[in-house]
Amino acid sequence: DxxxxxKTTFDFQRDCAVMFGKEIPLCSTLSGHYCIAVVPKVDILHKLDNVQSGNKVILHCKEIESSSFRDKKILVEKLHRQFCHPPALKLKKLITNAGVTDKRIMDLIDEYNDNLAMDLKDIGAYKVLHLIDHAxxxxxxCVVANKNxxxxxxxxxxxxxxxxxxSLKQFLSDNGGxxxxxxxxxxxxxxNVVIRTTAAESPWSNGLNERHNGVLGSMVLxxxxxxxxxxxxxxxxxxxxxxxxxNAHGFSPNQLVRLNMHTLIYIFKLGVHVW
Known part of the structure; x- marks a missing residue:
């Protein structure tokens, strides 16, 4: 409607659309779908075919190199989606081949078991140690008998x-003793594990763990x-x-870690719950 x-009309020969009497160029995604840019164009990705070294995807890094750290994180997430969620090593290789040298960008691309956040959560009368992988x-x-x-x-x-x-690369926790x-x-x-702590009185600095603490606590209760x-x-x-x-990446943790989904079995027998 x-x-x-x-009054939209499409011109598939010229890859454009006419809306309200104005001609708008159509972009093509890697999956072959047409899309219309709703924000100012950011020249990040170009696909060059039939070059001497074969078909390569080349990243124009000017925008990435000059962006703020927050914008760099957004751009890295966009690249991850653009290339259909490649493994961390492959995404790092793509960015490195494009000439990006900023180490902070590489640090944004987590691999499994690189960064492990941990926290103690009170659930009822129990102290629970909760570990979560960032990637x-x-x-x-598990339940801990004595948090001290x-x-x-x-x-x-x-x-x-x-x-x-x-073993992993680094732990992230609060300043608890x-x-x-x-x-x-x-x-x-x-x-050989780096131990990092968040700033004092700032639980949002370990926000991923705090949010999942709430999810886990609610599920247990x-x-x-x-x-x-x-x-x-x-x-x-x-x-x-x-x-x-x-999760946020479109897959479950089990799929990303174990490459499959395990079976969940629930049996109701004679009015008694059996697990």
Whole structure:
């Protein structure tokens, strides 16, 4: 109806459309669809065919190099979508071949197990250690008996993450004493892991973990209310279910980490919930 009122006509030979009597050029996406730019054109991507070295996608980096850090992050996310969500290594190679040398841009392209955010979450009467991978949003969690014991925290991290996925590149946490102490720093040095902390009194600096803490806490409480199981079982099933949810990248954490979706089984038998 809107196109009718605009008296729109398309010219597929000249790749343009006429709306309100004005000729508007049509852009073509990599998937072959037509689109109309609704914002001023930013000359970032050009596809050059039949060049001597073969068909290559060349990035014109002038806009990226001169942009602010926030704009660079937006442009990197756009490139990720433009190339159909390539792995981090491939996207880094594309940007490097285009001549981008800014290390901060490369740091924006996370790989799995590069950056692990962690926090302690109060759920009911329990203290829960929640770990989440920045690149895939994959979560792992467990109950800790004593939040003030750095030994218990370190043992929990080894049990639910390092023993399964191996060592990582860096931890991100708040300034809590249980996650910011000599014993934890020694563990980081032994495994060549960078330990970063957020600014004091600024939980938004670890916003990804805080938001997912809220999601996980709500899921656990709802499972407890519905199934009447133990807290440990509710936490395990909530983490499992959370890792099957589609995230900001359009895939679930399980798909990005395990390359498949595991089966969720729920049985209702004789009026009793069985997991």
């Amino acid at each position: 809107a196109m009718k009122r605009a 895939t949003r994959y979560s792992a969690a 014991s750095s030994t218990i925290i370190i043992e929990s991290i080894f049990r639910i993450w390092i023993s399964i996925f191996g 249980e996650l910011n102490n000599d014993e934890f720093c020694s563990m980081g040095e032994a495994f 709802k499972v407890l209310a519905d199934v009447k199981c133990s807290f440990h079982v509710a936490l395990a099933w909530s983490v499992s279910a959370k890792n099957t949810l589609h």
